[in-house]
Structure formats: structure tokens, C-alpha cells
Amino acid sequence: MDLRYTEQEGHFRDELRAWLGDVLPNVPPVPSDHTDLKARRAYDTDWQRLLYEAGYAGIHWPAEFGGRGSTPTEHLIFLEETERAGAPYVGVNFVGQLHAGPTLIAEANDEQRAAHLAPILRGEHVWCQGFSEPGSGSDLASLSTRAIDDGEDYVVTGQKIWTSFAQVADYCELIVRTDPDAPKHRGITWLIMPMDLPGIEIRPIDTALGSGEFAEMFLDEVRIPKANRVGAENDGWRVTMVTFAFERGTAFISEIISSQRLLADLAQVARKVTRRSGTAWDDMGIRRELGRLDAELDALWSLTKRNVSQAQRTGMVGPGGSVFKLAYSDVRTRMADLAERVLSRAGLAIGETLDLSELDHVGQRIYTLTLTIAAGTSEIQRNIVGERLLGLPKDR
Ligand SMILES: Cc1cc2nc3c(=O)[nH]c(=O)nc-3n(C[C@H](O)[C@H](O)[C@H](O)COP(=O)(O)OP(=O)(O)OC[C@H]3O[C@@H](n4cnc5c(N)ncnc54)[C@H](O)[C@@H]3O)c2cc1C
Numbered sequence: 234m235d236l237r238y239t240e241q242e243g244h245f246r247d248e249l250r251a252w253l254g255d256v257l258p259n260v261p262p263v264p265s266d267h268t269d270l271k272a273r274r275a276y277d278t279d280w281q282r283l284l285y286e287a288g289y290a291g292i293h294w295p296a297e298f299g300g301r302g303s304t305p306t307e308h309l310i311f312l313e314e315t316e317r318a319g320a321p322y323v324g325v326n327f328v329g330q331l332h333a334g335p336t337l338i339a340e341a342n343d344e345q346r347a348a349h350l351a352p353i354l355r356g357e358h359v360w361c362q363g364f365s366e367p368g369s370g371s372d373l374a375s376l377s378t379r380a381i382d383d384g385e386d387y388v389v390t391g392q393k394i395w396t397s398f399a400q401v402a403d404y405c406e407l408i409v410r411t412d413p414d415a416p417k418h419r420g421i422t423w424l425i426m427p428m429d430l431p432g433i434e435i436r437p438i439d440t441a442l443g444s445g446e447f448a449e450m451f452l453d454e455v456r457i458p459k460a461n462r463v464g465a466e467n468d469g470w471r472v473t474m475v476t477f478a479f480e481r482g483t484a485f486i487s488e489i490i491s492s493q494r495l496l497a498d499l500a501q502v503a504r505k506v507t508r509r510s511g512t513a514w515d516d517m518g519i520r521r522e523l524g525r526l527d528a529e530l531d532a533l534w535s536l537t538k539r540n541v542s543q544a545q546r547t548g549m550v551g552p553g554g555s556v557f558k559l560a561y562s563d564v565r566t567r568m569a570d571l572a573e574r575v576l577s578r579a580g581l582a583i584g585e586t587l588d589l590s591e592l593d594h595v596g597q598r599i600y601t602l603t604l605t606i607a608a609g610t611s612e613i614q615r616n617i618v619g620e621r622l623l624g625l626p627k628d629r
Pocket residue numbers: 361362363364365366367368369370371372394395396397603604606607608609610611612613616628
């Protein structure tokens with residue numbers, strides 16, 4: 234691991250800081266209504282456009298495909314500085330920027346790259362991910378959405394679920410079964426599905442947090458041109474593993490800094506929540522746990538740098554991404570437990586008696602649950618770490 238930054242990386246950080254200092258004061262506040270997905274799309278794609286115009290879009294994409302061609306370390310600096318400065322989150326551009334675009338760079342043909350990469354970078358095309366099905370999540374390879382070969386097209390019928398931002402997406406990275414008789418990993422194909430094709434029905438799913446981005450996607454004889462296939466027919470599982478390597482490698486890194494901020498907020502809350510005598514801050518057990526979690530977040534940042542310097546050497550994130558995701562979900566779960574202990578009954582009245590309406594430790598408790606599920610559950614990450622890093626016998 235090499236934790237030092239080069240002179241060039243230092244310049245990159247300074248330039249980025251100066252640019253963020255110039256533009257952020259003019260960026261409007263995040264739309265307050267989380268259920269207004271059109272407003273969220275407009276906000277996130279406007280920010281993407283600003284990044285594009287300043288040369289920061291696709292920071293880690295190769296320059297020949299319109300990206301900045303930055304090193305993994307510069308990518309880390311970008312995530313660190315934008316998060317510290319309070320810049321908008323990647324939001325609806327998550328799939329396009331972080332895994333569909335990189336998958337197309339690695340696996341698509343020239344026409345597909347020419348049609349899709351630049352619009353993703355400019356914030357013109359929003360993508361969603363049509364992988365999970367009601368009966369196929371962790372065991373994704375058992376998926377049953379069927380694609381029948383019909384001349385120039387595949388005719389696709391089935392159901393997808395948990396499709397984030399399907400309601401406002403232009404394209405979907407879709408995996409389908411093209412050969413039902415082959416072993417389950419060998420009969421899958423990865424397709425680009427335009428979301429305006431006839432036969433696609435989107436039904437929003439309400440979440441406990443009240444955010445409206447989840448949806449079910451029903452596909453009824455949707456005709457997807459074969460020209461939209463990425464990789465060979467029935468080789469889609471391999472392409473899917475490429476998508477996952479990008480998704481798990483980068484998805485949660487920038488959250489460490491916002492988690493540190495949240496933990497500092499919690500320490501402030503502890504000083505205000507009154508107990509029978511004094512405040513929650515007077516409880517030595519709470520102070521000790523706050524300190525421990527702060528140290529663990531620091532350690533996670535170092536682990537990230539280790540993963541990044543490994544990726545710089547080898548070109549791959551590797552199972553280190555799973556170690557990170559597992560440890561990060563665990564720290565956030567314990568942070569949520571601690572927030573419950575600190576807030577105690579005051580948690581029911583937050584925003585009233587505490588006057589801390591900007592703090593969302595109650596909402597974060599629910600959000601934390603999603604961290605242990607999204608992009609592969611904690612159990613699945615444990616399987617990956619056990620099998621690929623520790624050499625334990627394979628999960629049956
Ligand atoms: C915030 C969020 C966003 C998401 N966005 C998308 C999206 O945009 N597109 C998309 O396609 N999907 C999306 N998902 C779905 C996500 O990928 C799945 O929820 C996840 O893969 C788990 O699948 P499942 O829900 O079917 O749970 P299941 O696979 O049914 O798992 C149920 C439980 O069994 C455990 N389990 C399963 N198999 C094993 C095993 N072999 N060993 C040990 N334990 C096991 C799991 O860990 C879990 O606790 C999203 C999920 C979340 C939470």
C-alpha cells in the first residue's frame with residue numbers, strides 16, 4: 234500500500250477544490266420532495282452536465298471513451314473532495330456512471346459505445362439495472378425472465394424487481410434467460426433495453442423511508458433488437474460479473490466521509506439529550522463507542538486507500554471490495570444502534586424538543602438496513618470473502 238500522494242495528484246486536488254469553490258455556491262438545494270423523481274432526475278443530470286463541461290465527468294473512464302482517464306487515486310481524491318465540499322451525489326446517474334457505462338467500455342462493440350457513452354457522460358441518458366427478480370436475488374443466476382429468439386429481435390417476457398429509478402430511466406442493463414436448457418450460469422444474456430419500448434410496465438414500490446425510487450418492472454413480449462446484446466448470446470453471466478466488479482468496487486466509498494459527519498453530529502446530539510441527571514454525553518459507554526466507531530471509519534478509509542493502490546497496480550478491485558462493503562455495513566449498523574441508545578425516547582420527538590430537524594438519525598436507521606442488502610447482501614459478501622480470500626470450501 235502506498236498512502237502518499239504524488240505532486241501531480243496534489244495539483245489535481247487543488248484544481249478540483251478551486252472549481253468546487255467556484256461552482257457550488259450557485260448550485261440550487263436538493264429538491265426537498267424525495268418522491269418527485271422528475272425533479273430528482275433534473276437536479277442530478279444538471280450536476281452531471283456541469284461535471285461534463287468542466288472535464289470531471291467519467292473521472293475514471295478512459296480518455297478514449299470521453300472520460301478523464303484519471304488514476305484510481307485521482308478517482309478517490311475526486312470522491313473525497315466532492316463529498317467534503319457537499320457537492321451533489323451521483324443520484325439517478327449511479328447505474329450509468331458507475332457500472333453500466335464501465336461495462337459498455339469493457340464489453341460492448343463500437344456502435345454501442347458510440348451510441349451510449351457520451352450521452353451518459355453528458356447527463357442525457359439515465360440508466361437503471363434490471364437484474365433482480367422476485368425469486369432471484371442472491372441466487373441471481375436462477376433468473377427466469379425469458380428471451381425468445383425471433384429474427385432480428387429477442388422477445389422478452391418476465392418480471393424484474395427493486396429496479397431503482399426505472400420510472401425516470403432511458404435505458405436498462407437487463408439480464409435475461411436465452412437458453413433455459415443450459416446450466417443456469419450458461420443460459421443468460423446481457424441486453425441494453427430502451428425503456429420506451431412497448432410492453433414495459435413500471436409499478437412504483439413505496440419504501441419505509443418514503444422515497445419513491447424503487448419499482449417493479451413487468452415485461453410483456455418486449456421486442457429488443459439483437460443489436461442491443463452486449464457480449465455473446467448465453468455469455469451474459471460473465472458480463473454480469475464485470476458489472477458487479479464495478480458496482481461493488483466504487484459504490485459506497487464516498488459514504489465514509491458523510492458517515493464521519495453523521496457520527497460527529499451524533500456526538501453533538503449526545504450533548505443535548507438530557508437524562509435523569511446530565512446528558513447522554515456523560516455516559517462513558519456512549520463516549521467510548523463514539524470513539525471506537527470514529528476509529529473504525531478512519532480504518533475503513535485506509536482500507537479504501539489500500540484497495541485503490543491495489544487496483545492501481547493490478548487494474549482490478551478484487552475481493553477487497555467485498556471486505557470493504559461488509560465492514561462498512563457493519564460499522565453503519567452499529568452507528569444506528571448507538572444513535573438509538575443516544576436518542577432513546579427523544580428519537581420519537583426529534584425536530585421538536587431537540588430542534589435538530591436537519592439530523593436524520595432515525596431515517597438513517599432504516600437506510601442502514603438497505604446497506605446490508607443492496608449490491609449483494611452481507612451473507613453473500615461473507616461467502617465471497619470466505620471462498621476467494623480465505624480459500625474456504627464453496628457455498629453449496
Ligand atoms: C437500496 C437497494 C437498491 C437496489 N437496487 C436494485 C436495482 O436497481 N436493480 C436490481 O436489479 N436490484 C436492486 N436491488 C436488489 C438487490 O440486489 C437484492 O435485494 C439483493 O441481491 C438480495 O436479493 P433478495 O432481496 O432477493 O434477497 P434473497 O436473495 O432472497 O436473500 C434473503 C436472505 O437470505 C440470505 N441468503 C441468500 N442466499 C444465501 C447464501 N447462499 N448464503 C447465506 N445467506 C444467503 C440473504 O443474505 C438474505 O439475508 C436493490 C436493493 C436495495 C436494498
